[in-house]
Amino acid sequence: MLQVEDLQVVRGRKMVLDGVSLKVQPGEVLGVLGPNGAGKSTLLGALCGELATQRGRVLLHDRALADWPGHERAQLLAVLPQVSSLGFAFRVEEVVGMGRLPHRTGKDRDHEIVHAALEAADALHLADRSYLALSGGERQRVHLARVLAQLWPGEEGRTLLLDEPTSALDPLHQHTTLQAVRGFADRGAAVLVILHDLNLAARYCDRILLLEQGRPYVFDTPQKVLQPEALKAVFGLEVLVHAHPERGHPLIIAR
Numbered sequence: 001m002l003q004v005e006d007l008q009v010v011r012g013r014k015m016v017l018d019g020v021s022l023k024v025q026p027g028e029v030l031g032v033l034g035p036n037g038a039g040k041s042t043l044l045g046a047l048c049g050e051l052a053t054q055r056g057r058v059l060l061h062d063r064a065l066a067d068w069p070g071h072e073r074a075q076l077l078a079v080l081p082q083v084s085s086l087g088f089a090f091r092v093e094e095v096v097g098m099g100r101l102p103h104r105t106g107k108d109r110d111h112e113i114v115h116a117a118l119e120a121a122d123a124l125h126l127a128d129r130s131y132l133a134l135s136g137g138e139r140q141r142v143h144l145a146r147v148l149a150q151l152w153p154g155e156e157g158r159t160l161l162l163d164e165p166t167s168a169l170d171p172l173h174q175h176t177t178l179q180a181v182r183g184f185a186d187r188g189a190a191v192l193v194i195l196h197d198l199n200l201a202a203r204y205c206d207r208i209l210l211l212e213q214g215r216p217y218v219f220d221t222p223q224k225v226l227q228p229e230a231l232k233a234v235f236g237l238e239v240l241v242h243a244h245p246e247r248g249h250p251l252i253i254a255r
Contacts, residue, residue: 001023001024001025001026001060001061001062001159001190002023002024002047002058002059002060002077002159002190002192003021003022003023003024003058003059004020004021004022004046004047004056004057004058004059005021005056005057005059006019006020006021006055006056006057007019007020007021007043007046007053007055007056007058008053008054008055008056009039009042009043009045009046009051009052009053009054009214010054011042015214016039016042016214017039017042017043017046017214017215018214018215019215019216020039020043020056020209020211020215020216021056022209022219024159024190024191024192025190026156026157026188026189026190027156027185027186027188027189027190028185028190028191028206028207029181029182029185029191029193029204029205029206030190030191030192030193030205030206030207030208030209031192031193031194031195031201031204031205031207031208031209031222032044032192032193032194032195032208032209032211033194033195033196033198033201033208033209033210033211033225034210034211034212034217034234035212035234035235037213038211038212038213038214038234039211039213039214039215040163040194040211041082041163041194042214043194043211044079044081044161044163044192044194046058047065047161047192048065048077048079048161049065049066049073060073060076060077060159061076061157071102074101074102074150075102075103076151076157076158076159077158077159077160077161078099078147078148078150078151078158078159078160078161079147079161079162079163080143080144080147080160080161080162080163080165081163082163082164082167082194084139084140084143085139086131086132087132088131088132089130089131089132090130090131091127091128091129091130091131092118092123092126092127092128092129092130092131092134092142093114093118093127093128095131095142095143095146096114096117096118096127096142096145096146096149097110097114097149098146099114099117099145099146099147099148099149099150100113100114100149100150102150113149113152113153114145114149115127116149116152116153117145117146117148117149117152118142118145120145120148120180120183121141121142121144121145121148121176121177121180122141122173122176123138123141123142123144123145126138126141126142136168137168137169137170137173139168140165140167140168140169141169141173141177144162144165144177144180147160147162148160148180148184151184151189153184153187154183154184154185154187154188154189155187155188155189156188156189157188158184158188158189158190159189159190159191159192160181160184160189160190160191160192161191161192161193162181162191162192162193162194163194164194164195164196165177165178165181165193166178166195166197166200167196174197174200175200178193178200178203178204179204181193181204182204185206193205198226198231198239198252199251199252201222201226202222202226202244202249202250202251202252203244203247203249205222206221207219207220207221207222208220208221208222208225208226210225210230210234211234212233212234217230217233217234218230222249222250223249223250226241226250226252227241228240228241231252237254238254238255239252239253239254239255240252240253240255241253
């Protein structure tokens with residue numbers, strides 16, 4: 001389990017995140033929403049140890065994140081940043097195989113996991129292609145497969161952090177990506193995902209943290225967070241909210 005207590009992050013003289021406390025629970029997809037500049041990527045950077053904090057603690061399995069040896073932490077925690085790129089003509093299968101570097105499960109088992117992760121990301125047909133020949137959306141799916149392979153199959157004790165994993169994807173692959181993430185959580189992993197699409201968050205997240213100017217505005221279930229008053233206050237957006245006619249989760253319609 002990954003948790004943070006009373007987190008504060010300051011850059012220069014500006015406080016970019018303050019008063020954030022949360023636990024990413026096993027079996028849960030926790031969504032983080034907020035307008036540009038609200039502190040979403042800063043939160044993810046602090047949670048993975050990339051950014052220093054001025055106050056608060058980040059704990060992985062009740063142990064300070066900084067106290068974990070790198071290879072041990074990589075076996076338990078995987079991060080997909082907002083932008084991932086490679087400048088070499090690796091085959092896609094090789095790129096995804098990089099996710100297995102912290103492990104010693106053997107060539108045959110690693111090969112099975114890489115193919116399973118590629119299939120989960122709907123990218124198995126790309127396995128023999130050069131990474132440099134892929135479109136932006138295809139590269140994004142390959143990097144998703146890489147972090148899935150790092151924690152495969154996603155059982156309890158593993159934590160996956162994702163920063164806007166659907167940003168470059170067409171509507172179909174937005175859903176296949178979040179279905180893969182949802183499947184990881186359903187097998188016991190803890191998942192935190194930063195999203196911009198309110199309806200995707202409503203469908204796939206168990207809880208949502210709504211950030212405003214670096215501070216938590218509300219943190220609860222999608223039904224309680226995705227309300228017209230909160231969305232107007234944080235995004236300045238007038239919306240209608242109805243129950244999805246088939247699934248029952250909130251359906252957000254801009255007015």
